[in-house]
Amino acid sequence: MLVAESQASLLIAYAPLTWDYLAAGSYYLIPVALALLLHQWLSEHRPLLMGWLWKFHLMFAVAALGLALVGAVDLSSTFPVFDGLLLVSLLLMAGSAGVRFKRLYLEQQALLLSCALLAGFLVADMAVAHGFIPWAPVPVSWGALAFSLAVVSISVWHYGRTQKALQELTVDLEQKVAERTERAETMVQREVARSRLLALESSKGQKLAGVIAGLQDCFTLDQAFDLLLSALPVLYLPTDGCFYRLTKAGQYERVLSWGRVTEQAFPLVMDGHVSLLEPTTVPVRHQSVPEQLCFYLRVEPDNNGDRPAGVLLLSRPELAEGLAEYGTARIVAWVHQSVEKMGITLSGLVLREQLQRFSYEDGLTGLKNRRHFDEFFRHEREVSLRTGSPLSLLMLDIDHFKVFNDDHGHEAGDEALKMVGDMLGQYFRGSDTVCRYGGEEFAVLMPGAPLDEARLRAEALCTAVANTPMIYQGKALSALTISAGVACWPESSADFDELFRAADQALYRAKNAGRNRVVATSV
Ligand SMILES: Nc1nc2c(ncn2[C@@H]2O[C@H](COP(=O)(O)OP(=O)(O)OP(=O)(O)O)[C@@H](O)[C@H]2O)c(=O)[nH]1
Structure with a gap:
């Protein structure tokens, strides 16, 4: 305009x-x-x-x-x-x-x-x-x-x-981008560490499965512990650690260590009552974890009372920052599970051992029972038939045991049976089998022993029993005597099926002849 x-x-x-x-x-x-x-x-x-x-x-x-x-x-x-x-x-x-x-x-x-x-x-x-x-x-x-x-x-x-706002925005954006990049990098690092942890967990899980299978194949607890000791470092490395086993004195003795362990952190011996660490629980969010992680290996029917059969100490795992809390909780949970699984497997083994022992052992005297004796007899008979080596059979019976029972009571009778059982155990070789055949009757199988040797051994036993006073509740009771019948393959009978009858008859004759004696049969 x-x-x-x-x-x-x-x-x-x-x-x-x-x-x-x-x-x-x-x-x-x-x-x-x-x-x-x-x-x-x-x-x-x-x-x-x-x-x-x-x-x-x-x-x-x-x-x-x-x-x-x-x-x-x-x-x-x-x-x-x-x-x-x-x-x-x-x-x-x-x-x-x-x-x-x-x-x-x-x-x-x-x-x-x-x-x-x-x-x-x-x-x-x-x-x-x-x-x-x-x-x-x-x-x-x-x-x-x-x-x-x-x-x-x-x-x-x-x-x-x-322009000023743009400048501020640019600075702000750059800062945000830097922050986001840093966060993303941390997240990537954490995810890498997490995936490494998962991979480690899965490989350790496979190893644990192998260890459990190995433990299941063991026959005795000692054998299983040997295997366990060789497996622990494989299972828990790269974490340093030690394993302690309960001794008869009630202490925990360090039987294995791996990694960098100092005596201060992992003592050689821990007292079962005083210095035993509390077992570590799986940490919840923001809960701190002690420097040493402690896990109890419980083997339940192992007669240790409340005490664990073994203790595993591990140093706190060193994990990447950002993963420490999550990773430690996972590791503690995994170690817990693994130790528990091993404990359950060992408990099963002990149970199996006990069952086996009970099925072949006499509960009162601790000698083998008749079932075991019969199996052993069948086995030795095959060996003798193949090798031709003699096999002696002793049948032993406590004299007038009914009277002893009646005079001193059934419990005293049990003690007497235990005493005779102990003496029997001491008088024969480890390769011989001594068993409680039933009631107050015992049987001994002596592979490789000729009739005379078996007779002499039985006589020595008879004399020892007769000369050993029976102490019951602090009182000396009248000494017991035993009678024995001895038979030997092939001297007493060429037929194995007749060997028991021959030993029985010899025992019968010993009883009839006045007891406290040994009768050996020969053809
Ligand atoms: N205390 C106790 N007694 C038992 C046990 N098993 C068997 N007896 C007893 O052993 C006695 C065996 O008696 P008998 O078979 O008459 O024989 P005995 O009295 O020893 O007479 P002889 O053999 O002829 O000398 C019985 O009284 C049974 O009760 C046991 O486990 N504990």
């Missing part, structure tokens, strides 16, 4: 009429721009009024210029109408903006004030043009300049603010 109204416009293009139309058009569009601006800013307050205003002025501008262009009206005649309308519109806009002025941003306020200044000059210019006030030069261009300066300074200020 300023360019079109100035003389300089003619230097740009010598088209005075066009510049007139341009000046009128830009003049008529001033309220359109202002109303649009306020429509945007005051959208919560009177949005309809501002909407109507800019549309109305736009229509006016188009209509006035259009009609003037087609020659229906004179362009100059549209100015008074516009001035009237502009005045009303400016008042309406000023009213609306004034109400919301305080709620606007600083730059909006500055822009509105510059608009108000421009509007003030326009109104003054109109008043002069229409003769309401005496003629005086009105510096409308100063208003336009103020408005333009406001727009430029707001734009510059905005630009500066945007």
